[in-house]
Amino acid sequence: MLPYFKEIKLKDITPMRYQKFINYLEALDQYSTRTIEIIHGTMYDALSMAVKLKKISSNPLLLESGQSMKFIQERLGHKNITITSDVYSHISEKLENKSVDSYESYFNSIMS
Structure with missing residues (x-):
């Protein structure tokens, strides 16, 4: 992890940047799926601990871990979900694809 993130500040790790890191590991074809997990x-x-130590304000992986916006809003103490949505507006390709797949599956089920 260090060689990939050595020039990146903790506060600059976004869901998209993290997803690129995971994609990078997969592309190396040196690690098993379990190792990447x-x-x-x-x-x-580590990012959760950084939040507890007040090094960063929120864990950029919360949304990617499958948590709902409502859960994240409550966890971060945002009074308005719009704030949470603004913070997490940069959704990763992985989540976007998952949403599209879910919608397509639903659409196909009601059309058949």
């Missing part, structure tokens, strides 16, 4: 878990825990 372990790396993801480690990154999530």
Whole structure:
């Protein structure tokens, strides 16, 4: 992880930048899926600890972990969900694709 993120400040790790890191690991074709999952878990825990230590204001991986906007809003203490939406407006390709797939599946189910 260090070689990839060594020039990037903690506060600059966005969901999109993190997704590019995961894509980079997958493209190397050196790591098993399980190893990448372990790396993801480690990154999530490290970023959560950074939030607790007030090094960053929120964990950029919360949304990618499948949490709802409402959960994130409550977790971060935002009074208005619009604030949360603005903070997490840069959704990763992975989440966008998941949403499109889910919609297509739903649409196909009602059309058949």
